[in-house]
Amino acid sequence: MSDDHTHVQEFFGARAADWDTRFPDDGPVYAAAVTELGLREGDRVLDAGCGTGRALPPLRDAVGPSGVVLGADLTPAMLEAAVRAGRDRVGQLLLADVAGLPLRSESLDAVFAAGLVAHLPNPSENLRELARVVRPAGTLALFHPIGRAALAARQGRRITPDDLRAEANLRPLLSGSGWRLASYVDEDSRFLALAVRLP
Numbered sequence: 001m002s003d004d005h006t007h008v009q010e011f012f013g014a015r016a017a018d019w020d021t022r023f024p025d026d027g028p029v030y031a032a033a034v035t036e037l038g039l040r041e042g043d044r045v046l047d048a049g050c051g052t053g054r055a056l057p058p059l060r061d062a063v064g065p066s067g068v069v070l071g072a073d074l075t076p077a078m079l080e081a082a083v084r085a086g087r088d089r090v091g092q093l094l095l096a097d098v099a100g101l102p103l104r105s106e107s108l109d110a111v112f113a114a115g116l117v118a119h120l121p122n123p124s125e126n127l128r129e130l131a132r133v134v135r136p137a138g139t140l141a142l143f144h145p146i147g148r149a150a151l152a153a154r155q156g157r158r159i160t161p162d163d164l165r166a167e168a169n170l171r172p173l174l175s176g177s178g179w180r181l182a183s184y185v186d187e188d189s190r191f192l193a194l195a196v197r198l199p
Contacts, residue, residue, distance in 0.1 A: 026054060026145040027054065029145045029189065029190050030054050030055050030058055030114070030143075030145065031058040031061075032190075033055075033112070033114075033141055033143045033190065033192050034055060034058040034059055034061075034062055034112060034141075035058075035062070036141065036192060036194060037062070037110050037112060037139055037141050037194070038139065039059070039062035039063050039067075039109070039110060040062075040063070040109075041063065041064040041066060041067065042063065042064065042066045042067050043062070043063045043067050043068075043109040043110060044063070044067060044068040044070075044107065044108045044109050044110075045059050045062075045063055045067070045068070045069055045070070045108060045109060045110045045111070045112060046070045046071075046072060046101075046103070046108050046110075046111045046112070046130075046133065047059060047069070047070065047071040047072070047091070047111075047112045047113070047114070048072055048098050048101075048111050048112070048113040048116055048130060049072070049073055049074070049098065049113055049114065049115065049116035049119065050071030050072060050073045050078075050079075050082065050091075050093070050114075051073055051075075051078045051081075051082070051114070051115075052078055052081040052082045052085060052087070053071050053079075053081075053082035053085065053087030053088075053091065053093070054087075054114070055071075055112050055114055056069055056071050056082070056087045056090050056091040057087065057090050059090075059091065059112060060090040060091060068092075069090060069091035069092070070091060070092050070093075070094060070103075070108075071087070071091045071092070071093045071094065072093075072094040072095075072096040072098065072101065073093075073094075073095070073096070074095070074096070074097050074098075076095060079093050079095060098116070098120070098126050098129055098130060099121075099122065099125065099126055099129060100129065101129060101130075101132075101133055103133045104133070105132050105133060106132075106133070106134065106135045106136070107133055107135075108133050108134045108135065108138060109134070109135060109138050109139070110134065110138055110139045110140070110141070111130050111133070111134055111138075111139075111140045111141070112141045112143065113130070113140065113141065113142050113143065114143045114144060114145070115143075115144050116142065117142055117164050117165055117170075118164065118165070123164055123173060123177075124173060124176055124177050125177075127140075127173065127174060127177035127178070127179065128177045128178055130177075131177060131178030131179055131197055131198070132178075134197045135197065136197055136198070136199045137196060137197060137199070138196070138197040139182075139194060139195065139196055139197070140174075140179055140194070140195040140196075140197070141192060141193070141194055142165070142170075142191075142192070142193040142194075142195070143190070143191065143192050143193075144165075144190070144191040144192075145190060146188060146189065146190065146191070147186045147187045147188050147189065147190060147191045148163060148165055148166070148186050148191060149186075149188065150188040150189075151191075165186070165191060165193070167181075167184045167186070167193075170184070170193055171184075174193075174195050175198075178197060178198050179195035179196065179197060179198060180195060180196045180198055181193060181194075181195050182194045182195055182196050
């Protein structure tokens with residue numbers, strides 16, 4: 001396992017038990033972001049870097065009982081917290097790395113990824129792997145419940161020009177990884193970049 005993986009697992013593993021109680025009001029903004037994915041009954045969707053699975057219930061609501069909802073995360077403690085919250089009842093949880101997903105190519109309609117981009121050790125390769133598992137014209141939502149400026153303020157830092165989530169950086173990163181950026185919102189109340197899988 002790379003040092004990047006170890007760092008991510010240590011960071012999130014130490015915070016998993018009280019993660020949901022630290023951010024108790026995020027539910028509605030998660031549900032709103034899922035709505036913007038445009039999922040339909042019967043669709044197959046992955047929550048990449050699902051953490052405690054907060055997006056899984058609205059994803060299940062969007063695809064209905066005939067759809068497939070998967071949640072993949074690298075940190076066992078986060079998946080254990082998802083199980084304690086009962087979210088394994090609305091989606092299948094996978095201990096998996098987005099660098100090499102145990103999924104067939106073009107097997108999904110969409111990917112939802114909350115707070116994931118900043119933790120990717122190889123963003124271009126990792127986004128290419130997400131593109132691999134999504135059908136052409138499928139969608140990707142890169143989401144965070146608060147915008148870049150609000151998140152930086154919360155963390156006591158400044159936004160730097162090399163921030164991957166800046167539109168000027170994200171657009172070419174996505175296009176070089178099999179995606180086309182379709183819409184971009186960066187407000188204090190949310191960050192949501194929607195992309196479409198290229199043919």
